[in-house]
Amino acid sequence: MSGTPVRTVAPEVRLLLAITGLLLPRSLRRDWMREWMAEFLQGFGAERKRALARAAGAIADSWTLLQIHGWRQRLAELARSRATPAVFSALALATAAWSTHGFQSARSFLSRPASDRVVLLMQPIPFMGKSARLPLAQIALWRRESSAIEALGVWNVERESSQGRPIRVLKASPAARRLLAESPIRPQYDVVQMEEDYAPRFAGVIVKLRPGATSSQIEAEFSATAKLQKNWRVPGVAPLVAVAEAPLLPVGIVLAALLLATLVSIRTASAPAFLCAMAGPCLCLATITAVWLEAVARTPVTETGQVPLFWYALLYFFPIATAALAMWLFRRSAAHRCRTCFQPLLSAVLVGMEGRCLFEPGGSEHLCAEGHGALVVGHAAQNESDKEWISWSHTWA
Numbered sequence: 001m002s003g004t005p006v007r008t009v010a011p012e013v014r015l016l017l018a019i020t021g022l023l024l025p026r027s028l029r030r031d032w033m034r035e036w037m038a039e040f041l042q043g044f045g046a047e048r049k050r051a052l053a054r055a056a057g058a059i060a061d062s063w064t065l066l067q068i069h070g071w072r073q074r075l076a077e078l079a080r081s082r083a084t085p086a087v088f089s090a091l092a093l094a095t096a097a098w099s100t101h102g103f104q105s106a107r108s109f110l111s112r113p114a115s116d117r118v119v120l121l122m123q124p125i126p127f128m129g130k131s132a133r134l135p136l137a138q139i140a141l142w143r144r145e146s147s148a149i150e151a152l153g154v155w156n157v158e159r160e161s162s163q164g165r166p167i168r169v170l171k172a173s174p175a176a177r178r179l180l181a182e183s184p185i186r187p188q189y190d191v192v193q194m195e196e197d198y199a200p201r202f203a204g205v206i207v208k209l210r211p212g213a214t215s216s217q218i219e220a221e222f223s224a225t226a227k228l229q230k231n232w233r234v235p236g237v238a239p240l241v242a243v244a245e246a247p248l249l250p251v252g253i254v255l256a257a258l259l260l261a262t263l264v265s266i267r268t269a270s271a272p273a274f275l276c277a278m279a280g281p282c283l284c285l286a287t288i289t290a291v292w293l294e295a296v297a298r299t300p301v302t303e304t305g306q307v308p309l310f311w312y313a314l315l316y317f318f319p320i321a322t323a324a325l326a327m328w329l330f331r332r333s334a335a336h337r338c339r340t341c342f343q344p345l346l347s348a349v350l351v352g353m354e355g356r357c358l359f360e361p362g363g364s365e366h367l368c369a370e371g372h373g374a375l376v377v378g379h380a381a382q383n384e385s386d387k388e389w390i391s392w393s394h395t396w397a
């Protein structure tokens with residue numbers, strides 16, 4: 001054992017070097033890697049920030065090398081590699097995991113014991129200058145008369161400006177602050193203003209029900225109060241858990257169906273091709289699902305018990321649209337790859353009898369560069385979709 005401390009290279013630096021090294025052709029990669037590892041072993045040690053800054057230099061360095069080597073050529077090589085779709089999907093997943101601290105919000109959202117006893121009153125939105133929201137006097141009466149309430153809090157998010165910047169201020173009664181802190185979803189705000197006796201004209205109302213109390217019971221109680229004043233109404237009741245979990249089932253089913261349809265439609269003829277073909281779509285869909293669950297866990301709620309319009313797009317449209325596009329791209333890419341080695345097929349060669357192409361169009365053949373087979377497209381193909389894969393026996397290869 002020597003007396004000098006053993007220097008190690010930080011794992012994120014190793015990862016960065018490994019990924020950057022992938023850009024380089026194999027002939028250059030080994031020397032490049034050795035030089036940079038040596039640099040880190042001598043220079044830095046535990047100083048993470050400096051090491052990372054230096055690692056950024058490695059990216060620039062590999063870029064310079066790549067320009068000398070010819071980056072277009074290298075890019076074409078990379079695109080042809082059979083592992084490229086899977087590697088890109090894995091990188092996207094790793095980046096998403098890194099930037100969300102390992103999908104922290106999604107994990108705590110999914111592991112949280114669901115309680116549908118915390119509800120929000122869904123109040124109609126003001127329309128044509130008339131306020132349709134529940135007046136606090138009605139809430140106060142309900143609170144006095146009701147047998148369903150364990151705790152009740154009122155809250156608002158008001159837009160104010162601080163040093164010229166617009167900020168969202170959460171103003172909430174102590175009970176509302178406590179209930180919102182426990183709730184699976186919360187309003188969007190920048191600062192909390194402590195107000196002990198908070199009494200605006202209208203507010204969001206968050207309620208914790210007694211065990212056994214139901215939303216129909218609350219509606220009946222509100223119907224009784226609504227008879228007393230002309231502008232008093234009966235609000236809807238939304239368990240906060242239900243608001244947050246609403247997209248899970250419909251979107252989840254669509255995503256699973258998209259993945260299944262893609263996996264079923266991809267044909268392969270060997271185990272390595274099968275693994276490469278399946279890994280890409282699976283990893284890609286895992287990324288989309290994880291990012292989407294992270295968004296679900298961060299869904300904000302408005303005072304009227306709704307989700308802001310932008311979030312509907314994010315929770316429903318975004319995952320389905322991106323997954324559909326990605327799966328379509330994977331299917332398209334897989335259709336133009338060899339079913340044995342999963343390398344892209346060569347460009348088309350016309351087949352059919354010479355001089356008869358006009359009346360008896362043959363079609364075209366896309367060959368595998370390794371000689372595993374050919375994809376026949378057009379009338380020459382036997383099946384109805386006009387695409388046929390022909391595997392060649394090993395003697396041809």
Ligand SMILES: [Zn+2]
Nearest residue numbers: 338341368372
């Ligand atoms: Zn092949």
